Amino acid sequence: MLGTLRSITLLGCLLGSVGCHRQPPAPPPIPKGDYSAIIRYLQTRIVQDMAREHIPGLSIALVNGQELLWARGFGMADTAMGIAVTPNTAFRAGAISKLLTAGAALQLVEQRRLALDAPIQQTLREFHVRSRFHQDPHDADRDITLRRLLSHQSGLPSEHLRDLRTAFAMGQMPMRVSGVWLSAPPGTQVAYSNLGYTLVGAAIERSSGKDFETQLQQGLLTPLQMNHASFVGTAAQSSYRAVGYEDGVASADAQVRDLAAEGLWASPRDLSHYVQMLFAGGLYKGQRLLHSQSIDEMFRQQNTGNALDFDCQMGLAWFLAPCGDEPIVPGVRTFQHSGGGDAFAAQLSLLPDQQLAVIIMANDSNAEDLVARLSTDTLRLMFQAATGAPACSADCQPPSHGLKLRQVPTATDRKRLAGFYATAWGVLRIKDDNTRLAVEWAGDTFELVRDEEGWLRAQKKLLGWWPRDLGELGRVQLDVVTVLGRRMLTARSYGQRIAVGERIEAPPLPMAWANTVGTYQVLNTHEPNAPLSGISVRLEDGFLVIRGQLHSEPLTDYILLPVDNAHAVLAGSGYGLGDTVSRQINGLSASGYAFKRTDSPHPPLSFRQK
Structure with a gap:
């Protein structure tokens, strides 16, 4: 919320560099x-890719059924100390962590200590939510289930930014975030x-009655012989x-x-053991860690x-x-998860x-683009070696529409499309610019x-004449459709x-929210590496931004839509959208932060009140 965002899907590349599809050296023929x-x-x-992209270190593991085909480290784990990457070097896995967390939760479901479809409040009794989507607040609490949490369908905000880079105990979080407003209807x-x-x-x-690290070590990491895997600490605490x-600058490696x-x-070698367990229906070296039904449910x-999810399928x-x-x-099931940020990049695809x-x-x-491209190309080659058939035909190639002469939308079309769109990457503005449809x-x-x-x-x-290659952004096809109104x-x-986003119409602004235009700083926070130091609110074309x-x-930038005199939401749906911003005395609050106005209050603005 209110920050920069690197996508887990297409749009991260779409909005990034135009080099997402740089051509690597052609692979040799791969016999079966x-x-x-x-x-x-x-x-x-890999050596060539790392040199071209200035990546210090990389590690890879290839799995075929119960066989680890190859694990290898490249480059440097620590350039200052001259420490090379080995197959046992552990990297931050980022969001890939969720795959292990889901496995641990399913183990407890099998032990009947948790239930997929029971309200999470049965376990976390101090946790409750507030909702503008429910008449009965108890219904809102009942709608937050383990299944919906694991499949990102809970309707909870994407982040709680306050104290994000601190070592608060996990067990404190349900109380700390209790009373959070839902961003979307659950499910x-x-x-x-x-x-x-x-x-x-x-x-x-x-x-489980155990701290998270102990439970994960005893339930998954140690039985899987993930010897260099852990959920605690920083790089400074372990030599591997x-x-x-x-x-090119070493990260501070925040908590x-x-x-x-x-x-x-974890290392890729460590994670290969987890994959082997999944492929074996929950068994690893003769020990059952999950029932096959749990794995089936994970992949359902x-x-x-x-x-509103269109063609995105979530397990x-x-x-x-x-x-x-x-x-x-094409036509072959592929499951994956990536992990980015915090000076690391990772991907697990199967x-x-x-x-x-x-x-x-x-x-x-x-390294995110390099890791994604290398993962895709490697798995295609492995498919060819396994089946004897090439993985790709024309279906695998980027859309080849290029930059041919195209038709400018008609005046009616331009009028229909022009407007403000709320996206997870900020406000998208489409303007009817005489004979053009201009976008910011x-x-x-x-x-x-x-x-x-x-x-x-x-x-x-360029210069109004020569077409510029926009990479993925120029190849993807866009349109506006009406779904559920x-x-x-x-x-x-x-x-x-x-x-990608949602068209938002400018609402009538309550006087209370019109007068929030100004600048604000975070109040009473001493956290290191805080993701926010302040916010600003301005008026643009009838919208609060x-x-x-x-x-x-x-x-x-995000569009701020008032709900009542005390609450507004970030317009749209998806990552970071739908989150609630509340008015406070001489300030605002959002995502656990209180913000104090730093400028003098503006004279009252003349807007029609609700």
């Missing part, structure tokens, strides 16, 4: 069963939530942990509060019928579809029917035109449609 040819190719390619849409997984971690502690880097969501340290789509923790990103093999998997981890925040989004400007299939496409011209901006890529601030760096 010849995994050694893949390894030889990767040994050369209606997938909206990625680290806060939800923090509550799962607290439920694991409460139901890699140092993270941001633009992670939400351990269950993103606190895991949980969001069937959610119209328990796992993404079961590319969600607009490249398919590994083909469950072929029992093939690749795990890649790197110690640089700029995520710090870039471009034009929308209709392609030969009638879809909207992004186009930009909401006008949704959607993207289609590789035959899949995903939600709120922007986060991190010291001197302005963050992302």
Whole structure:
């Protein structure tokens, strides 16, 4: 909320550099069963990729059924100390942590200490929510279940930013966030939530009677012989942990509060054991850690019928579809999860029917695109070695529509599309600019035109004449559709449609909210590496627009929609959207923070009150 965001799906690449599809060296022919040819190719390619992208260190593991085909480290775990990456070097796994947390929760479900469809309040009795979607507040509490937390359908906010980089005990979090406002009706849409997984971690502690690290070590990490895996500490506390880097500078490696969501340290070799257990139906070296029914449930789509999720399929923790990103093999089931941020990047991708998997981890925040591309290409080569058939035909290639001459939308079309759209990446503004449909989004400007299939496409011209390649942003197809009475901006890529944003109409502004225009600073916080230092609110084209601030760096713009005189929400649905902002005496509150006005109150603005 109110910050910058790196997506877990297509849009992260779409809004990032135009180099998401840089062409690597062509792989050699891969005969059936010849995994050694893949390894030889990767040994050369990985070194070249890392040098080109200035990535200090990387580690990879390849799995075929119950066999670890290859595990290898490249580059440096610590450049200052001259420590090389080995197959046992542990990296921050980021959001991949959720896969282990889900496994631990399912173990307790099997032991009947937790229940997938019982209200989480039965375990975390001090936790309750507030809701603008329910008549009865008890119904809102009953709607927050373990299943919905694990599948990101709880309706809880995506984050609780206050004290995000501190070592608060997980067991304190249910009380600290109790009374939080729901951002969406539970069970209606997938909206990625680290806060939800923090509550799962607290439920694991409460139901097991052990702290999270002890329960995970005893239940999963030690039986799986994940010898360098842990959910606690920083790189400085263990010699086998890699140092993270941001633009070549060593990261401070802050504490992670939400351990269950993103606190895991592990090597790809460690994670390969977890994958082998899944492939064996819950067994690892003869020991049963999960029932096969639990694994089936983990890999079963949980969001069937959610119209706003379009073609994004969600299991328990796992993404079961590319969600607009490249398919590994068209028509072949692919499950995956990535982990980014905190100066590391990681991805775990598997083909469950072929029992093939690749795990890649790197110690640089700029390595996400490299890790994603390398994961995709490696798994395709493994599929070819396993089946003898090439993984890709034209279906695997980026859309080839290019930058051909296209049709400018008609005046009627421009009028229908022009407006403000709330997205997880900030406000998208579409303007009817005489004969053009101009767009401002995520710090870039471009034009929308209709392609030969009638879809909207992004186009930009240098000096008003020569087309500029916008990468994924120029290749993806866009359009506005009405779903459940909401006008949704959607993207289609590789035959899949995903939600991008929602068209928002300017509401009448209550006087109380019109007078919140101004600047605010965080009040009474001494946390290190705080994600926010302040916010500002301004009026733009009839909208209240709120922007986060991190010291001197302005963050992302969001539309603020008043609900009543005391509460407003960040417009739209999805990551960080729908969250509640409350008015306080001489300030605002959001995501656990209190913000104090730093400028003089503006004279009352003349707006029609509700």
